[in-house]
Amino acid sequence: MDQRVIGFGYSLTTGESIEWDANNCPIRDVMNQISGKWSTLILHALSERPYRFGALRRLVPDISQRMLTQTLRDLQRDGYIDRTVFPTKPPSVEYSMTPLGYSLFNALSQVLMWAERNHGEVRDARARFDATEGGV
Amino acid sequence: MDQRVIGFGYSLTTGESIEWDANNCPIRDVMNQISGKWSTLILHALSERPYRFGALRRLVPDISQRMLTQTLRDLQRDGYIDRTVFPTKPPSVEYSMTPLGYSLFNALSQVLMWAERNHGEVRDARARFDATEGGV
């Protein structure tokens, strides 16, 4: 098997040439997590302040209980958020962002702000494309 | 249907309170495109310089022809890349990044660089999590 599998040809930080196999590519690994349907929503909410499970559900009403649990577990697993159980009358659970999570979200928010600012242009491009390619 | 569907509670740029329904949420819309398995790889390659179809295949050997075509179409549709056909002997097609694409990639590269730098820490967190939650 002399066929190389390339992740990214060179490092974005150092510029040096690197070859990653698909299983060890940092970018695929990290992107894979934040590309979940709900991950950015949850990270965004928790970047503001800690929230309890129920509060997050109310913040993002169209998420299912199942997906909320799963998304939170995945984010916790990668070290982006902390899960703290408080032994209250009905035990409550609070989720909060870790320093690692904040530092990721800091970078990620660049993309989110870009999206907010340029959404109109993207929609326009899409409409133009659909008009020409689709109609003709 | 008086249940509101919230995208993000407030604007990241202006801080004002906003409610988006899921179909008009800029962030979901843009993230949805970026989160494809191959999108970032292709954007990354084309941020360096224009490439032809075949060259992209060679750069990313584990992408199938079908997915390469589809990813390129999607990126073109949203206005991130241009597709130029050259009437050479066998007609060749060159893909290049648009200004819109560059501006997106500029924001996105923050995340990619973060991933490169912090991949180790993420892997560590994951290992710790698997050791405690998984083993007990």
Added chain:
DNA sequence: CACCGTGGTTCCCTTTTGGTAACTTGCTCC
């Protein structure tokens, strides 16, 4: 006692995503 609110888990099903392989059009090379 039955019911509510916590924060989940489980099962099952549908949708989406991506992979494989074969076929296409036009031209060139041998």
Added chain:
DNA sequence: GGAGCAAGTTACCAAAAGGGAACCACGGTG
């Protein structure tokens, strides 16, 4: 005339992601 390259398209499938509804334990409350 067959083979090959360019850039796709098409049909068919497998895997993964996600949705829906039901279930759990716990204590408090009417």
